[in-house]
Amino acid sequence: MTRQVDVAILGAGSAGLYAVGQVRKATDNWVLIDGGELGTTCARVGCMPSKVAIQIGEDMHRRSIFEREGIEGGDSLVLNQEDAMEHVQDLRDVFVDKVLSTSTDEMSEEEFIEGNARFVEPNVLEVNGERIEAKKIIIATGSTPLVPGAWEPFRDRILTTDEFFEQESLPASVAVIGLGVIGLELGQALHRFGVDVTGIDMAETIGGLEDPVARDAAIELIGKEFPLWLGQAAEVSEAGEGRLKVTAGDNEVVVDKLLVCMGRVPNVKTLNLEALGVELDAKGVPAFDPHTMQVGDLPVFIAGDVTGERPILHEAGDEGRIAGFNAVQDTPVAFERKTPLSITFCDPNIVMVGQGWGELDEDAIAVGEVKMGLLGRAIIMGRNRGVLRVYADKNDGRILGATFVAALAEHLGHLLCWAISQHLTVFDLLSLPFYHPTMEEGLQAALYDLKGKFDEELDHPIELKPLK
Structure with missing residues (x-):
């Protein structure tokens, strides 16, 4: 059975939903396809729940200056980790429900298909045994946290953002591997929750900082809260009693769990992008024009975290808008990108x-x-x-x-x-x-x-x- 549509959008995350917003202005003959968790990465496991955790940590940390402000009893305050995580999850669910109630929940079965699509030809997809011929296709399948293959034997003691926000209780000690945006935010929040945190990154910097003055200031300030091991790759091994030994250079620590924040990989493995007939990079992503989001001269566009270029919500939104707009044009329009x-x-x-x-x-x-x-x-x-x-x-x-x-x-x-x-x-x-x-x-x-x-x-x- 073959269905014909004007536009097929793969992925119901932020980029995909923004693309739908543009496409439906020009045509009613479109389809959105997604076989994964709905509600967007931002609302489920990213921007929003992480900020709840950060806020709780900041509120608890604030007690350190109560005494000098004349506020008594600061040292007696106790953070109940289970209640704190329940609060994170409650607000996370609010954010997810808000996304779903204004997107896929409102779509008909013809508009939204739950399933994983794969390319058969540049303008032909297969999903749940059905062939879909589309004049234009938008790839917005997002990304997944990276966990090194060598650490798979310890997977039951490894947390990524996919698992972190599901935790009902927290371990006593954690090694945070990767001190980019996510590692710094969650690592500091965990420390302020009362978890013994060690931060590790093979780079000589944190938070992606390149400016040497700013870099040194950040390392000094955040390093006062929990140890930062920089410039050496982490190695992991069994430590007995269900714990893990983590080494980096001359440093060594035994922890209950790892929080791995080593970046994300594009969700392209099951898409069969080889069917596009274009060269793919080392991560399996085709080259595209960042101003039109078009893949070569194909009737295919790509947007959001799957590109690996600008994994930030407002950028994903812009890319979704550009891809959606151009998917319903005869000739793609190039748009200026916003200031980083x-x-x-x-x-x-x-x-x-x-x-x-x-x-x-x-x-x-x-x-x-x-x-x-x-x-x-x-x-x-x-x-x-x-x-x-x-x-x-x-x-x-x-x-x-x-x-x-x-x-x-x-x-x-x-x-x-x-x-x-x-x-x-x-x-x-x-x-x-x-x-x-x-x-x-x-x-x-x-x-x-x-x-x-x-x-x-x-x-x-x-x-x-x-x-x-």
Whole structure:
């Protein structure tokens, strides 16, 4: 039996659902196919439940400054891990239900098929024994946490994000392998829950930081909470009594479980992408145009985490929109991508905006910097730690990028991202208001430092625009 549709979308995650939103504006003859867990990675095992865990950890950690604020009884507060995890799961279920109630739950059996599709030809799929011929196909099948094959014998003691949010109780000790966004966020949350945490990464950095000043600040600050072993790969072996021995270089620890956060792999294994007749990369993903999301000149588009390019929700949403829009056009339209913005919600936040340190020519930029130790609002909150670094073009003062390691830097990152998107200069930004006392004043101080790096002829006498 063969069914003909205008567009078939593979994957009901964020990218796939955003693609559906565009496709259904142009045609009623479409189908969404997914045989996995529904509700999006973000709502089920990613952005949202992780922030619940982080919030609980921050609330518990806050008690460390109660005494100096005159609040008594801070040391007597106890976190019930089982109740905390139940709260995480309750809110996780709310987020998932919200997604489902506005997406697949509203779709008919003709619109949504539960099953795993595979390509037969570039425009022909097979799912649950049915052939589907589609004028256009969108691949948005997401990704899965990576666990090294050599660690499979210990799989019953390994947690990834797929298992973490299902835990009713927590182990007494954990080694977090991989200190990118997920490892840092969940590792710190676990530490603040009362779990004995050791963080390990074969890189010499954490949170993907490239800026050396910001990197050193983050390592120092987060390393005060739990040990960070950097620059050596982790090796795992049995330690007896159901525990695991983890070594990295000269370091060794015995733990109850591993939290493995070593990246994610695209969900392409069962798609038979070889049928597309194009070259696949080492992860099995075909080359595509990031501005149209089209795979070569095929009637095939790809979007979201499956690409491995920008595994962030708002990027997945944009890619889904682009793929969905172009899937119902005669000729694909190329779209400008948004200014890069990355936020790690550890404490302090790690934020990278625009061009990263590794992309910039150090001889062609000026850098403004401020340490957070003397910032009034940060002192009041007891969170005056970290550094803000802003990069600008030496020729004209145009803001190119920034790296922040600071409390509430998530908000400063948005401000800088918008400024970069508008091609604003350091002088433009300093002509705007900064209220007192706020964390934004830290950004203002970094901009003042940056302004002072420019030649006098580029300088402005005061940060106010003369009336015309």
